Amino acid sequence: MSLWEKMFRRKPIERLVEVTERPTSIIDEEHATGKLRRVLGVTDLITFGISSCVGSGIFVIAGVAGKHAGAGLFLSFIIGGVSCSFSGLCYSEFATRVPVSGSAYTYTYCALGEVLAFLIGWDLTLEYGISAATVAQGWSGYLRTLLLSCGVEDKYLPWVLFGKYVNSFFTINIMSGILIALCTMLLMYGVRESARFTNVITVWNIVLIVVYVIAGAFFVDTNNWYHPCDNASYGTRCNNKGNEHNSFFPQGFRGVVRAAGIVFFSYVGFDAVSCLAEETQNVRKNMALGILGTLAIATTLYIGVSLVLLGMVPFTALDERSPLANAFEVHHQPVLAAIVSFGALTTTCATTLTSLIGQPRIFYRMAKDGLFFPVFATINPRFHTLVHGSLLSGTIAALIGTFINFDLLAQMISVGTLMAYILVSYFFIIIIFFYFLIFVLQ
Numbered sequence: 001m002s003l004w005e006k007m008f009r010r011k012p013i014e015r016l017v018e019v020t021e022r023p024t025s026i027i028d029e030e031h032a033t034g035k036l037r038r039v040l041g042v043t044d045l046i047t048f049g050i051s052s053c054v055g056s057g058i059f060v061i062a063g064v065a066g067k068h069a070g071a072g073l074f075l076s077f078i079i080g081g082v083s084c085s086f087s088g089l090c091y092s093e094f095a096t097r098v099p100v101s102g103s104a105y106t107y108t109y110c111a112l113g114e115v116l117a118f119l120i121g122w123d124l125t126l127e128y129g130i131s132a133a134t135v136a137q138g139w140s141g142y143l144r145t146l147l148l149s150c151g152v153e154d155k156y157l158p159w160v161l162f163g164k165y166v167n168s169f170f171t172i173n174i175m176s177g178i179l180i181a182l183c184t185m186l187l188m189y190g191v192r193e194s195a196r197f198t199n200v201i202t203v204w205n206i207v208l209i210v211v212y213v214i215a216g217a218f219f220v221d222t223n224n225w226y227h228p229c230d231n232a233s234y235g236t237r238c239n240n241k242g243n244e245h246n247s248f249f250p251q252g253f254r255g256v257v258r259a260a261g262i263v264f265f266s267y268v269g270f271d272a273v274s275c276l277a278e279e280t281q282n283v284r285k286n287m288a289l290g291i292l293g294t295l296a297i298a299t300t301l302y303i304g305v306s307l308v309l310l311g312m313v314p315f316t317a318l319d320e321r322s323p324l325a326n327a328f329e330v331h332h333q334p335v336l337a338a339i340v341s342f343g344a345l346t347t348t349c350a351t352t353l354t355s356l357i358g359q360p361r362i363f364y365r366m367a368k369d370g371l372f373f374p375v376f377a378t379i380n381p382r383f384h385t386l387v388h389g390s391l392l393s394g395t396i397a398a399l400i401g402t403f404i405n406f407d408l409l410a411q412m413i414s415v416g417t418l419m420a421y422i423l424v425s426y427f428f429i430i431i432i433f434f435y436f437l438i439f440v441l442q
Contacts, residue, residue, distance in 0.1 A: 044195045045290025047202040051350040052269025059344040063323030069259035070250040070315040071225035073306040076259035081299035084267040090428040092288035095274040099283040102365030103274045104420045111427040126416025132355035133401030134409040139348040140175040149338040176401035183353040184394030201350040208343035213304040220311030275358040360389030
């Protein structure tokens with residue numbers, strides 16, 4: 001076999017499915033003790049997906065995107081949700097055809113070959129590994145916000161609780177590293193236990209968001225959905241001549257589309273559900289329900305929050321760091337603001353956990369394919385977890401989250417995520433094209 005053939009050799013889908021779905025009784029004892037257990041149902045997948053993508057985004061992104069879309073922010077979330085649903089369909093299709101862990105890495109191996117799979121495997125590190133570090137840094141920031149909401153003065157808060165800025169590249173955030181270490185230990189203990197923890201936290205977060213929408217509705221002023229028409233500031237026209245207000249859109253529909261590009265990353269994480277394919281019961285049915293159910297519920301929550309938020313405060317008064325809590329502070333509701341801050345704290349905690357789940361499974365699949373150290377293909381016989389992969393990815397994420405600046409991490413996540421989404425969609429087109437050719441030739 002030539003070097004070119006080795007670089008672009010593909011793994012047959014049928015072989016992957018056969019090895020994964022083979023009954024344990026016909027596997028030798030060594031492999032039987034090192035097999036991932038199928039213990040996750042559709043509810044586990046949906047709660048995992050929600051905790052992945054409804055993390056800090058809903059508590060932060062709304063404030064940033066609302067500056068562009070105004071009260072039309074709910075349309076931006078709809079556009080973002082619909083856009084992600086196409087990628088979601090591609091992921092669910094691949095996950096049902098190739099029901100193994102590995103996500104985009106495995107799909108690339110089957111579609112385009114080994115060398116590209118190796119590259120996308122490490123590209124996913126920018127999404128799964130670094131996202132944990134980024135969210136963990138946000139968690140330490142929410143901890144400070146919660147303490148301030150409870151009346152603790154800023155001068156009494158030590159810098160170790162929220163980090164210390166060094167320069168545009170480095171920072172020191174000890175709490176971020178501690179959170180990642182705790183989440184890593186939970187993952188090493190067991191995926192079922194991690195799923196239970198995620199289920200509890202996700203249900204609490206959904207209840208909190210619903211309470212926010214209901215409580216915030218009492219403070220909604222519909223006049224906040226409108227704003228003075230200012231051509232100099234927004235470069236737009238009034239909807240009606242002689243009308244002093246431009247309904248909903250401060251920057252026109254262009255602002256809504258621009259905000260949609262920002263809120264798109266509020267959905268990042270739904271693809272991590274596909275990493276759990278090898279641990280999912282009835283994977284061909286539950287995987288599609290898990291991915292699409294995640295997107296549907298997340299979009300519904302985002303729409304409700306955006307409508308209430310922009311009704312509570314005008315878009316010009318949105319706080320970019322903690323818009324939801326600040327909206328209650330504007331209406332002199334410190335208790336509700338503290339509850340929202342606590343919800344942000346628990347949400348980012350769950351998001352950190354779910355962000356750490358994907359990377360060990362990428363290492364696991366790469367090791368089984370001979371593209372990474374063999375030790376990462378071993379499964380702990382007691383807990384049936386990827387201890388070595390979890391320990392490595394957790395250590396890397398903890399070091400990055402402790403010492404690398406937040407803004408730099410956010411940019412790296414964007415690169416990794418976009419690359420994965422684009423390639424998976426491209427591979428889907430290739431697979432469909434080949435199936436079409438086979439159908440025509442027959």
